Amino acid sequence: MKPPPFEYYAPTTVEEALARLAEHGYDAKPLAGGQSLIPMMNFRLAQPSVLVDLNNIPDLSYIRPNEGGGLSIGAMARHSMVEKDALVAERAPLVHETMPKIATTQIRSRGTFGGSLAHADPSAELVCASVALDGKFKVVSQQRERWIPANEFFLGLFTSALEPEELLVEIQLPPFPKRTGWSLMEIARRPHDFCLIGVAATLTLGKKDQCKKARLVYLSAGDGPMVGQQAAKVLEGQSISPELFEEAAEVASSADIDPSSDIHATAEFRRHLANVLTRRALEEAYKRAIPNI
């Protein structure tokens, strides 16, 4: 299928784009890589009558170091650019490891970092990784500029805190904490598919090598990025052991997530896989935290 007819604008500055969005309000949508928006339009799941193409705005595509060890990524930075960036590899190893797991080479050469977040798909790796890493998002409109923490940005299925006239322009990732290991694991029908279930994990060790802090954020596990809050409670303050990870996995897969059934897998199987992945991700994160001790 092809999308229904729409008007198309190709501004070259952020200001111009914001003016178009302000003018058309709910009828308009920004177009980034188009790897999600265009299929949604083809399936009539989205029917914007105006597209504001961001691809001609050079100012939105960058990766910059921040003072103190963090990173800023422009919304229009392509997945492939982030994937190959040395600074990302150094300062945001979880993101670096995540990128090749997003779709295929072809899609990563078009799809954008900001587009993936703005799309707010609970199956998107970056949505969960950004929450696990406590990222924050710079959002602008003609009227105002605001910063939204990742854990407040995602409101539900394909729903974010973005207002129709707003653009996501930058993502900031804080410095990666010391003594911290990471892991992003997922299970898909085929390696490049959206996953049946996945988890982004970070694990910070304390002085006595106990778990000081744990973040588990699940993909394809509910209406948004599903944070393993109860599992984190199980982990935090405890000394590391396989039994501890098992208990956390049990709690996360039964209490923290809310997966549904579709033609690819049942909810029960997804819970089972979440259990397996939680254990594996925690083990991997733990192994990676150790060398930093």
Next chain:
Amino acid sequence: MTTTVVHERIPEPIGESKPRLDNRKKVTGAATYADDMQFGSGLLYARILHSPHPHALIKSINISRAKALPGVKAVVTGEDFPGFIGLYLQDRHIFCRDRVRYVGDPVAGVAATSEEIAVKAVNLIEVEYEVLEPVVNPEFGASPDAPLVHPQLSEYKVVPFILPQAGTNISNLFKVRKGDVGAAWEKCAAIVERKYRIPHIQHVPIEPHVAIAQVDETGEVTLWGSSQSPFAQRNLIAQALGISQSDMRVVAPYVGGGFGSKAGVSMEALAVAIATKVRGRPVKLRLTREEEFYTAFVRQELISYFKMGCDKNGKILAMENRFYWGGGAYTEYGVNVTRAAGYSSTGPYEVPNVKTDSYCVYTNHPVGGPMRGFGMPEMHTGLEQCIDDLAHEIGIDPVEIRRRNCIREGSILVTGSKMHPTGLPQCIEETAKAIQWGQKASPSAPNKRRGKGTAIMWKAPAMPPNAGSSAWVELAEDGTVTVGLGGQDLGQGTFTVCAQMAAAALGVPYESVRIATPVDTRFSPYEWQTVASRLTWSMGNAVVSAAQDARRQILDLVSEAWGEDPEDLDIRNGVVVSYKSEQEIPLKDMVIYGLPKPNDSGWMGGPIRGRGKFMPTYVTSLDPETGQGERAVVHYTTGSQSVELEVDLDTGQVEILRGASSFDVGKAINPEMVKAQMEGGFVQGLSSALFEEMKMVDGYMQNPSFVDYRIATTTDAPSDLQSVIVEVPQDDGPWGARGIGEHSMVATAAAIANAIFDAVGIRMEGPPFSAEKIYLAMLDAGIVE
């Protein structure tokens, strides 16, 4: 036999992996596909209104609002086209008349000046339906309790070897009664009985179906389309419209993949039918991917029951098989799948006592058509698992039981025919060697289990006994050669292989041979269809015979001019040479203008054009009650496949580590392309084993897009894929060649299932073997938790 060309000396470039003829055109984008063709501003766009119901009566159709829309040039319905269409069984109208039989059944068609207007017009057509109970299970469909999908079945026109059962949904029943199955069971030391269920899957070629039709003022019809079967389309559409085959022309440019879906006639008839109402203007119909899923051919689903028994040495004594083929709403083509499964129902084994009932059953599902393997993958997937189970039951190694029972030259086959020379035993050894059968490698992680599996296969070209081929060979002023043929290159490389054969038979370099494309029924020689893996063999024979005819004309002319015996002459590398006088003359100096007569007395010869044909003449009919006969088919290609895989005990995920294929192709005309077929077939088989399924609920497909219908891509193929060619010549194949196109996916799913069993000891009713299914089966079997 018409053209036996098994030479002692294999001439160049037979057996050489020549580069494909179409490489450059395809890589540079110069190759023209049907959708690329330009028809100017007169082009109209067609869209189709499809049935939203799996089964319903059409109470009324109102097209007046659609007709009134500006830009709409024609709106047609079943009223306009009373004729029937169908390859083996004419059970289909071009547009539905009184009844719709699947979600997607064409109800009305529109031609308009733009695709947008056509879509709008389709939405303005009002149809009133009376919804009926759908038949969604072929086994139930075959029972007397099932509602009838085709109440007029007994009135349909049908070829003699297809046997519809009046008053039922059974559009064909093929029976085998050989030996005495009943008496054999008590002699068996082990018996297994199994049921399998194979879902509908689809061909999903990259290029969706597209057809452009034009009817001129005198009623002559031209159809341009992405087609495996230009001549069959000419014949069937002409019959349906009641016009002469000679007034129906089909032009078939490059095809972006077919796998069977573009054989016979499907959506092409819609474009032609609509075009009859807008004379003079070309009408283009192009399916979207969703329409591909809903309305193009699908592979039959199958519910199969096997019972087989062997003696204490593993010798198979009897088989009793029942197949319920879910043929979908129309089985005009699918009926022959049922028949093929019947006459192949023992698999590649010699079995003295056989009882088979192979039913083709109408359901309210999409239309079952030919798909790579033509029923054999579906049948072998169950049969070859059953053979493994029988081996385990009697305590014999699975490869060994196959060695002991597989068909060999002279074996008496399920139909009573005698097996021709075959390399199957050798194929079994090759794949066992390649996969290191008997050696168990340790898994890559403690939570994984490794397994190996093997499966063997046979398949004959499933076609009418007298499906024919023809060809011509022409030479140009510079001595280059153009081969005319009517088969189609679907990516399998048939043009390349035919060019190699023409070069070899004529005595010219491969590089100087061209193929006359696009295939055009007005100018190309007749070819039945590009199906059944029959082109290398059948069309190849025709090409060879045309090249030999041209060669004979050339040598006769030169022998006369030189006063030599043609026996002393030869054509080498484009030059006629005499072994006696050592004279020589390049072809370019004589193939158009001939040669001067001696003493300036005039000229002789003239433009050279060779003609050739081939048709098997020896296939006999089979007894309708017993399925026995002298010779059921032309030949069987046989082969073996093995896989090694790992199953993750925690998640049920399967990783295919290695695959090995070995097939007896008689003679590999182009070994690299034969291997490409083996690899491609393996991956498609893997895809059907692990991923593919058209999920049907109450007759509605749940996953009509690539988001939800998953096929294997390169990332899913194992990097270690071995292909071993075995060559036991076919007596009537060109240099002994027989087909390989379909065979390479027949045994794959079974080999994977057997390897999963080897790894974790579980069996499933049918593919796709998803992680969840495997995990649940492991839970059930108590292998995990």
